[in-house]
Amino acid sequence: MNDIIGAAPKRVDGRLKVTGKAQYAADHGLDRMAFAYGVYSTIANGRVTRIDVDEARRMPGVLDIFHHGHFADLYRPPSMQMNPAQIERLVKVDETRLPFEDDRVYYAGQFVAIVVADSFEQARAAAYKVKVDYKEEPAVATLGQAKKAQSPQSSGSDYSRGNAATAFDSATKKIDATYTTPVETHNPMEMHATTAYWEGDRLFVYEATQSVVVHRNTLARIFGLSPDKVELRAPFIGSGFGGKLWAWPHSAATCAAARAVKRPVQFVLPRPQMFTTVGHRPETEQRMRLATDSKGKLVSVRHESINGTSFTDPYSETCGSVTKSLYSCPNLAVTHSTLQVHHGTPTSMRAPGAAPGLFALESAMDEMAEAIGMDPLAFRKLNASTRDEGKDLPWSSNHLQEAFDKGAAKFGWDKRTPAPGSMREGHEIIGYGVAACNWDALRCSSDARVSLRADGTAFVTCGAQDIGTGTYTIVAQTVSKISGLPLEKITVQLGDSSFPPGPVSGGSWATASILPAVAEATRDAIEQLKGFAVENGPFKGADAKALQFAEGRLVNGNDTLDFGHFLREQRLGSAEGEAHTGVADGDVSIRSFGVHFVEVRWDPGISRLRVARVVSAIDAGQVINEKAALNQVEGAIVMAIGMAMFEATHYDERNGRPTNNDYAEYMVPVHADQPPEMDIMLLDYPDYALNEFGARGIGEIGTTGLAAAIANAVHHATGKRIRDLPITLDKLMEDAPRVTA
Amino acid sequence: MxxxxxxxxxxxxxxxxxxxxxxxxxxxxxxxxxxxRVDDSEQPLKPGEQRINLKVNGQTHTVNVPANAVLLDVLRDRLQLTGTKKGCDHGQCGACTLHVNGVAVNSCLSLAVSHDGDEITTIEGLEKDGTLHPVQEAFWEHDAYQCGYCTSGQIMSAVAIINDPAIGTDDASVREAMSGNICRCGAYKNILSAVQSAREKMKGAS
Incomplete structure (x- = not known):
């Protein structure tokens, strides 16, 4: 046994990343490769009436120009229910309409043509010369406009227990508040990209994807091919945050173009198209009604959520999913519904549902605590659930109360004085805010293959991918844990659909799903090795069950045998192990918990708001790699600071066009926005209900709750309750007292 | 080609x-x-192309480039130096940062034809004889990345900042100076630690 699990080895792929040798989808230059560039709709609703490609077609280097009048006949991928037990069979897209299906335009930025040329410069120059005429129809630009014109459509995921309406009406202590969150855009640093080529009827694709397996399955359906004929590679992905979970139109368009021009084609979407045709977190409006008894116990919780979706697909942002179980309440109702807007189809963005949902719930909890004159932390501690009342199951492992206590002690919550604006230092007003965080822990099916090789090394393959979370490294740690081999003798390959199918890298599923498969495959390889050893060689005739394997050696009593040496003597190349592992079973509810404490500083003289300090205590099960796990939570907090204070995709109310679709106008946190103090505690309680290592996954949890913690801190500092994200300075300056000299 | x-x-x-x-x-x-090594000197110039010499990481290339080609695309598409990344093509994210004659620039905002004769260092040129640059070593040690896509640009900016006497050495100054390099994964805390620790090591070495 070694203590590699929970240690902090640096990443096994680190050298490739710091030397520029890690290769992403657009880093694969292929012989005779052509380049694609898109032409995107400038209207949000209507029809293309004419496409004039004559001038563009005559430009130097142009190979072909594809549009709805000139494009391959493709098949729509079927709409499948997600079944975590059979993730290897999943086919999924969020935008079901294929590129160039017809002349209809449903959102600004929808593909109307793509140009393929010998060079990137030629393709771009020609794309600018494609002339498109439209018949424009009025666009629904925002959720607010949709509300005036449509009735919300239920998403079919409503939930209730007790009678929340009656309990609310009869209560004396209650709040009723509505919270809104804007469209947010994933904006991974690596723009979506596809490099595709065909060999006969076989399709090869380098893709920026969070699931090589699902993407492979999806392209196979679109092109009417057996999945065996399609191979996806994504050895490195410039992150995705949910935006790269499922295939978007550019992927099929590039593959079709490569088939038509009979050359490899590379297509990198420009940054402005990260906001239009590859998903986003939709706009939400959430009405929260909370009521308590005289002691501060919740007696009614109502969470009604509406989100915007496209006119082509009904995407539901399940804001109330967390509300069902985080706090104890006998009377509770959650509804989800959608309204249609002329945007591209939304998709999962880091902590889908929970991120906007907990902004509303944890802001409302703060308002409720204030209404009854209770400390907001004490109010949460009083109401935290002791079992999952939504599923009517016990928690597998829930250390939220300990997180509250440890976080509060480290943060110094006891120094908080309750009155808004009551804590000052110099010209700054200090605000303290708290909010719980919460995310479900899920495990999907996974396969893995492990070879113990004659050169004394282990070689691992799995059709999962490392989107930046450290999957390569934790897989190596797992093999090291089971085999005793040091990390430098373990080679891990991921990101190839021809490998044994692995999990999607999303939803915080990957770690919990891949580790059991890798461990099982390692044990399987060791068993095969033991079988070889009792058939021939010095341990011939021994009982295989009595053999041990430790530190890379077979052990029989006092005798040991180097496995590489043994394999070479037997003229064997390797001992092979394979595994298929499934989902967790058992009558328990498995979730991750935590809390964020935030200190903001508001300088009213110059209207400056800063997050000065974040202290978080996170209960996400066993930590596998401490470096990578802390990095995940810290990064999630940074992204959530963006959600709280900067991020919103704006659409022109007159025509539905995005107005800030680039990295200068869509504000995300930069180095200077990093809180000077950030202190993350990982409670590190293994949750063996989920897998043998007790790991739950840690990608999403840090994103949840933080926006509410900031909003609550802002309220404590300024007395202003901002219910509409992001908390931009103009919202704090409204009604601000005039500064006098 | x-x-x-x-x-x-x-x-x-x-x-x-x-x-x-x-x-x-x-x-x-x-x-x-x-x-x-690319040598286009025998290739006839196509209309609108110019022939330029680029000295990249010590290697001289002679490349025929169209007037509208930016340095980033020429490095990536022609010289196969894909370590320098495209994150926005608008000079807004810093992923394409490299050094021209020792100065950090956004290579996506710079036309290739304006660099005839320039000495260019990319991320691929920092490692010397198999030994990582102290900043590269520190980024690896401090887990100063997640997905790694912005890392080349972060490292090239960090090297330039450490070597720039006009930029303060305190944390706030480094944060300010590095703010042109977006890390959407949010590894800013670790990047700052890496920069400050590399600075110490480089001081010790000189």
Missing amino acids: SDSILPGRRTFLKSVGVSSLAVAAAPAWVQAAQAV
Whole structure:
């Protein structure tokens, strides 16, 4: 046994990343490769009436120009229910309409043509010369406009227990508040990209994807091919945050173009198209009604959520999913519904549902605590659930109360004085805010293959991918844990659909799903090795069950045998192990918990708001790699600071066009926005209900709750309750007292 | 374009090595791509093209480039130096940062034709004889990345900042100076630690 699990080895792929040798989808230059560039709709609703490609077609280097009048006949991928037990069979897209299906335009930025040329410069120059005429129809630009014109459509995921309406009406202590969150855009640093080529009827694709397996399955359906004929590679992905979970139109368009021009084609979407045709977190409006008894116990919780979706697909942002179980309440109702807007189809963005949902719930909890004159932390501690009342199951492992206590002690919550604006230092007003965080822990099916090789090394393959979370490294740690081999003798390959199918890298599923498969495959390889050893060689005739394997050696009593040496003597190349592992079973509810404490500083003289300090205590099960796990939570907090204070995709109310679709106008946190103090505690309680290592996954949890913690801190500092994200300075300056000299 | 400088169509199969993460060896064809030298001097100029010499990481290339080609695309598409990344093409994210004559620039905002005769250092040029630059070493040690896509730009900016006497050495100054390099994964805390620790090591070495 070694203590590699929970240690902090640096990443096994680190050298490739710091030397520029890690290769992403657009880093694969292929012989005779052509380049694609898109032409995107400038209207949000209507029809293309004419496409004039004559001038563009005559430009130097142009190979072909594809549009709805000139494009391959493709098949729509079927709409499948997600079944975590059979993730290897999943086919999924969020935008079901294929590129160039017809002349209809449903959102600004929808593909109307793509140009393929010998060079990137030629393709771009020609794309600018494609002339498109439209018949424009009025666009629904925002959720607010949709509300005036449509009735919300239920998403079919409503939930209730007790009678929340009656309990609310009869209560004396209650709040009723509505919270809104804007469209947010994933904006991974690596723009979506596809490099595709065909060999006969076989399709090869380098893709920026969070699931090589699902993407492979999806392209196979679109092109009417057996999945065996399609191979996806994504050895490195410039992150995705949910935006790269499922295939978007550019992927099929590039593959079709490569088939038509009979050359490899590379297509990198420009940054402005990260906001239009590859998903986003939709706009939400959430009405929260909370009521308590005289002691501060919740007696009614109502969470009604509406989100915007496209006119082509009904995407539901399940804001109330967390509300069902985080706090104890006998009377509770959650509804989800959608309204249609002329945007591209939304998709999962880091902590889908929970991120906007907990902004509303944890802001409302703060308002409720204030209404009854209770400390907001004490109010949460009083109401935290002791079992999952939504599923009517016990928690597998829930250390939220300990997180509250440890976080509060480290943060110094006891120094908080309750009155808004009551804590000052110099010209700054200090605000303290708290909010719980919460995310479900899920495990999907996974396969893995492990070879113990004659050169004394282990070689691992799995059709999962490392989107930046450290999957390569934790897989190596797992093999090291089971085999005793040091990390430098373990080679891990991921990101190839021809490998044994692995999990999607999303939803915080990957770690919990891949580790059991890798461990099982390692044990399987060791068993095969033991079988070889009792058939021939010095341990011939021994009982295989009595053999041990430790530190890379077979052990029989006092005798040991180097496995590489043994394999070479037997003229064997390797001992092979394979595994298929499934989902967790058992009558328990498995979730991750935590809390964020935030200190903001508001300088009213110059209207400056800063997050000065974040202290978080996170209960996400066993930590596998401490470096990578802390990095995940810290990064999630940074992204959530963006959600709280900067991020919103704006659409022109007159025509539905995005107005800030680039990295200068869509504000995300930069180095200077990093809180000077950030202190993350990982409670590190293994949750063996989920897998043998007790790991739950840690990608999403840090994103949840933080926006509410900031909003609550802002309220404590300024007395202003901002219910509409992001908390931009103009919202704090409204009604601000005039500064006098 | 000379086909011979590019990996062949069988790249897909060969490039297995790229995702092979044994710490010991860098994959073979990546090294081959690094060693590529482009010489277009025998190629006739097409309309609108100009011939320029670029000295990249010590290697001189003679490249025929169209007037509208930016430095980033020429490095990536012609010289196969894909370590420098495209994150926005508008000078807004910093992923394409490299050094021109020792100064950090956004290579996506710079036309290639304006760099005739310039000395360019990319991320591929920092490592010397198999030894990582102290900033590279520190980024690895401090887990100063997640997905790694912005890392080349972060490292090139960090090297420039450490070497720039006009930029303060305190944390706030470094944060301010590095703010042109977005890390959407949010690894800013670790990047700051890496920069400050590399600064100490570089001081010790000089």
